[in-house]
Amino acid sequence: MEAHPLLQSLIATTSTTTYGVRALSSPPPKVDSHVISNVSGILFRLTLITLIGILAIWANHEASKGFSITIVNDAGKYSLPGKHFSLFYQANDKATRIVLNTSRFVENLLYPNKDFLHMRKQIDGVTLRLAPTVFPGIVAVDSPKPYEYIISLSPSVMETSNNNEEAIVLAVLQGMARVWLWDGNGATPPVLLNGMVEYISSLAGFTLAEAWTSSGDATRSPEKNVVCWTDEQPRMVAWFLRYCDQRKQPGGGGGGEVIRRLNQKMRTGWHDWMMDEALGMAGQHACASYDMLIRHHNLLSSM
Structure with missing residues (x-):
């Protein structure tokens, strides 16, 4: 069965597209210097627009994140859950992206517009850790100090499959929901x-x-x-x-x-x-x- 659209968006990760340059089979014809000048001006403007776009994307990304994210593998790199977590989620920053995606979903649900900003929780940092031992449930949330939260995943979420992504996303989503909710x-x-x-x-x-x-x-x-x-x-x-x-x-x-x-x-x-x-x-x-x-x-x- 196809996943719910919202679930798909939570699981979705950023991809990178690479553009190649094809070599010319013969030397290009000579081009008038005036044409070169015009092309240079166009390329400069395109480069400037691209740079501005990249800066805007980076600024939006930082604004949407709003807090530091730390990924910790306390299950150990030699345990099976630890190996899977390190390979599929830590090494490629997928765990960080899942934290960002799930946090954005919960934040937008609880604080959908500027009228809710005054009641929004302050979050300075989130640590996502794979716990060393199995515990009841799939996720636990602690706050060792104000505005800092630790989301602990039970190793059991890694044991059902090499890459049980929906189980990981569900666990992190529930952790972030608990982080954003007042108590x-x-x-x-x-x-x-x-x-x-x-x-x-x-x-x-x-x-x-x-x-x-x-x-x-x-x-x-x-x-x-x-x-x-x-x-x-x-x-x-x-x-x-x-x-x-x-x-x-x-x-x-x-x-x-x-x-x-x-x-x-x-x-x-x-x-x-x-x-x-x-x-x-x-x-x-x-x-x-x-x-x-x-x-x-x-x-x-x-x-």
């Missing part, structure tokens, strides 16, 4: 943050498994008396956010508006009413509506 000064429920990361991944083109595939676990027990986005699995939270997002968008498209609203409110702290404001309705009511949808789907599936 309410540490007060936002972790399952909600993880659900937001899952939903962002689905907006980029990665498949989000059906919420109702977990059968009876998909519906909350009423006696829990808690809202659905605080006690479910991250993927269930992602489906809930998608459901709410589609309700808010004309035509049910779902473009990440709920994510942007939540992220804006999580800059300075966290309170449950922030979810109510982001959804435009009480969270309990949204959860009840979502649970009803899932129960209806399960009922139809059992017929």
Whole structure:
């Protein structure tokens, strides 16, 4: 199956085109000095325009990057995952390009225009490292000091294939999503943050498994008396956010508006009413509506 267009753009890497010069079979005819002067002037202007274009591209590249990027292979050059990471991602700077591509996608999603600049997180540096040992999940994010982030990839993402690029891109995308998202000064429920990361991944083109595939676990027990986005699995939270997002968008498209609203409110702290404001309705009511949808789907599936 062909990859989602957004996923293709995240995976895409920069290519270089080489132009060759073909030798003339015979000496060229003599050209008038006036013609040579005109040609020289044209070539100078073309060179100047090309130089300006290159400088503009470089400036845009630096502006889009906005932070330093360091690639580290802590798995070791003699381990199989370490060898693959070094060969396919570190030596050719592909890892750096993936960080830039995924960062640009998440940043544009969370801060789409100048109205969001005042709430944009400051990021001075990102270190992408292949961890020495396998850990739960595929990616972990730490911030050893303000504005500096370490995205650690589990070696397991390198073990399924010599070049499992989609798995690497997904892991880095989720890491960058966690970097760009505010966390309410540490007060936002972790399952909600993880659900937001899952939903962002689905907006980029990665498949989000059906919420109702977990059968009876998909519906909350009423006696829990808690809202659905605080006690479910991250993927269930992602489906809930998608459901709410589609309700808010004309035509049910779902473009990440709920994510942007939540992220804006999580800059300075966290309170449950922030979810109510982001959804435009009480969270309990949204959860009840979502649970009803899932129960209806399960009922139809059992017929």
